Amino acid sequence: MIWSLVGVLLAATGLGGVAIWQNTYDIREERVTLRQGKQTLDGVLATPTDGRGPYGLVVFVHGDGPIDATHDSFYRPLWESFAEAGYASLSWNKPGVDGSSGNWLDQSMDDRADETMAAIAWARQRPDxxxxxxxxxxxxQAGWVLPKVAARAPDLRFVIAVSPAVNWQQQGRYNLLAQMREDGASAEQTAAALRRRKTTLRLLRRDASFEEYRDTVDDPQGMTADRWRFIKKNYTADATADLRAIQGTPVLLVLAGHDINVDVTDTETTYRKLLPASLLRVEQYPDATHSLVKHNLEQSELKLTLTAVFAPRALFASGFLTGQRQFLKQANADASKGGRT
Structure with a gap:
């Protein structure tokens, strides 16, 4: 029994060492504070470890939800990959998350664009x-923010849009139906869900209160007053006009083959229609889900957890991290030539 216990302890120690090693990244992280008006946002600036700045910078714009600066460490493999290309990365806790002031559910997509512009202005003052x-x-969700910022800041070097939608309402319907299929819902269940959605849209158009929504919809599905307010601010979001307004900024559009959140065919068609071919590059990852995680991993909670702990870089679809790094290396080469594309 004693030797068995010793063996277990040694194995546990070894696995712990592997986990620490695999979650150690070749980047230097600095805690920073960004300010926008009266609001303060706690963030992280991740830079290459070679110490030879000034570096290019990738400004991260989160998707939906209460996301912190590292996205629970999910961003760190990307930061490391970008650092290998000579780029720093800037990300921050959303308002109301981990010390940042405010409430992210109070934001419109325009507010999020203003926040991103403030982060860019802050970064421009850094000598590194x-x-x-x-x-x-x-x-x-950043798909409704990135084009706004790019249209306002035509001197941006690039935009990398990962699994973006174009129209909020179209995306919501697509996601609903795709999720129902994924869950094996019956025709009756799907019809009921579509009726709830129609009722919800009718209430949104009337600017109904949360209380009216709660009393009208028979299955609120976790809706809160804050979330209802957030949806009312943003349910008409559409990226079309902002995409059309982008001038001269190269865009890398990254799409997944197993995306049940976003209709990737519609997104690609719209981007190709609205952006000049010389500015747009599209990368497809057939084995990826909406988050660019390997599809087979998301099918198993155990596999997903073990990979996140012991091999976090392997979470992402094959070639994704390499593709991101190569895109930035090309952006560096273009910058050295004085070009944009």
């Missing part, structure tokens, strides 16, 4: 940041 090489990286 090359203001000529600042670009954006954003996922999912």
């Amino acid at each position: 940041i090359d203001s000529r090489r600042i670009g954006l990286w954003g996922a999912s």
